[in-house]
Amino acid sequence: MSSGEVLLDVRDLQVWFPEHGRGLLRRLTGHVKAVDGVSFEVRRGETLGLVGESGCGKSTTGLALLRLVEPTGGTVVFDGQDVMELDKKRLRGLRRRMAMIFQDPMASLNPRRSIGDTVAEPLEIHGLHEGKQARRARVGELLEIVGLNPEYRNRYPHEFSGGQRQRVGIARALACEPDFIVADEPIASLDVSIQAQVLNLMERLQGELGLTYLFIAHDLSAVQHISDRIAVMYLGRIVEIADAYRLSAEPKHPYAEALLSAVPVPDPERERQRTRIILQGDVPSPLDPPSGCNFRTRCPYVFEPCATVDPDLQPVGDGQLAACHLHGVVGQEVERSAHPNRGEGGEELVIADSATS
């Protein structure tokens, strides 16, 4: 998949929310840097997974791509079109080709609208399949594609289970035959056995309809399963992008490494043997992220350049990108010695020639 043309090209995407003081003038006091310079590409037909913990900016990134949240900087180019430049009308046209699936189908479906009407709504907005018969037929077809009985079209969301509601959400996203779908935590609110059904459905649809996905989730196992490549976010930045399996085998960024080490695996033997890297403390506030590398306050490998120099996302081999000075010292590779989880003591790090490491 990875050889396909670039469908979506995101450069330095920035979403800052202004913070105002409480005084009479409500002076601007700062910005919540929810997304702070995010760059990535999504190729046609691939699934890019976007993972990170709550508050890392992954959902905001997804919303900003469709301009459901206005970015404050950067560019988003979708199939040759600069999304940031579009006026309202042309933006609406674009949203026909970019759809979204939300986390909680109970909250994202109108409870007073039958599911048939919900699925038909995008068709109305975009004036597709005009005429009662044609629209009815299309809705039936969409429900069938996602594995729902078309006869349920007159039922309301509360009459369905969580998994079925998510299928309705997917049918709605598919209504206008989009090329690209942003799926924001589409399985997080579902039971395990139903999660698998939805993951399988999304994979099947991708094959049948040639869809491209940005799959946003916190569940690394699920993301790895469905994604071709994975981008890991921390505090508004992408810290690593790699092939899905390469990431799980060889994470390069210390945060990605810690995140992966914390994912529980359904295998008691592996659970007993593995070493978890337990990160100390909490994620810093996005209002005032640390200087330099924003992971340095929790990083077990922190050393001098981290506090002053902000590491760029750069190639670390085989299509893998990481934003970390461990891999960034020119001509040198920093060797990670001793137990990774030894807290603050950065002085134990050994800098060795890349040839020897």
Added chain:
Amino acid sequence: MSDSSSASGSRPDQSDSSSASGSRPDQSDSSSASGSRPDQSDSSSASGSRPDQSAADYDADPVLRVNDLQVRFGTKRGRADVVNGLNYDLYPGETLALVGESGSGKSVSTLALLGLVPQPPGRVTGEVVYGGRDLLAISDEEMRKVRGNDIAMIFQDPMTSLNPVLTIGQQVTEGMRLHLGLSEDDARTRAVELLTQVGIPSAESRLDNYPHQFSGGMRQRVMIAIGLACEPKVLIADEPTTALDVTIQAQIVELINGLQAELGTAVIWITHDLGVVAGLADRVMVMYGGRIVEQSGVDDLYDEPLHPYTDGLLGSLPVLGAGRKKQLAAIPGLPPDPTAMPSGCAFWPRCPHRLDERCESEQPPLRETRPGHWSRCFYEVPEDQAAAR
């Protein structure tokens, strides 16, 4: 921990039905399995025990015995059979995982232990023996002395289960003052100790903060501190890490494991996450349709799941680091509606191995198919299908 302490201290079906009344299919069936209470003999080896870490003591008497627990609710759509005859023993220091999906009855069954199921509309029957008393038969006042003191509970969502208008200090000290009769000063001192123990930095200064001033992980730590305040014999942890990020989840799991080893508390860990279970449980009970469908030591369950539901659950999990595979083996269909339980085995409408009408008409017994490994199925998962997972 010696090897003789078997993790298979199970008692899935009532075999010495001393106190059990009535004649549910469970109990009549179970007579076939009687005489083999694994907890009475050490012979059934250390299957599933975790000698390296576990604090479980299977030679001791169980701290908690649950006999034929049933919970029903009257609803607009008719009677909902949520828990349909649950039998198990909980041993000191062990972690018993209660695994199931929403509606399997896992949470309700533990709420019922503590008298937290409102009656009506609920109706709880059976027997829960703790300290020689049946908790379902004691008065509300006596129950209040047990709850939070002998048996404590940690809930899933710390934001909704902490009181937003009381300070953390007030909430942590409440139980100690009530149950242990500590003075306000003593309770505060102890609260600082507890909060420090669960890893809250500068605990003293945070006692007067309110829940909203804490992050999700920190709030869950507060919940754990409250749960452990009176050093309970039994701690029921209802999805304590589900609302948390995975790095925080790892911290909390480690914290509870450590405290458990220190205090010898028996933990019932309720979760839907088979990944978490693998890392922390001594024994596992898988629930479906209000019944235990499989019970065993943790290793056996993952090595050789016997019940098709467990097998299906494991098959539907994407596993980090596993090779790329085409499709997850999802379980088709939906869990049963408790107001309209299927006749026979609750899982038959979704079961890939269903062989004959027996599944549809008869409730399968919970059988000890292997030593210490029980499954509620007439048949075994065919080897080739289990291997194909």
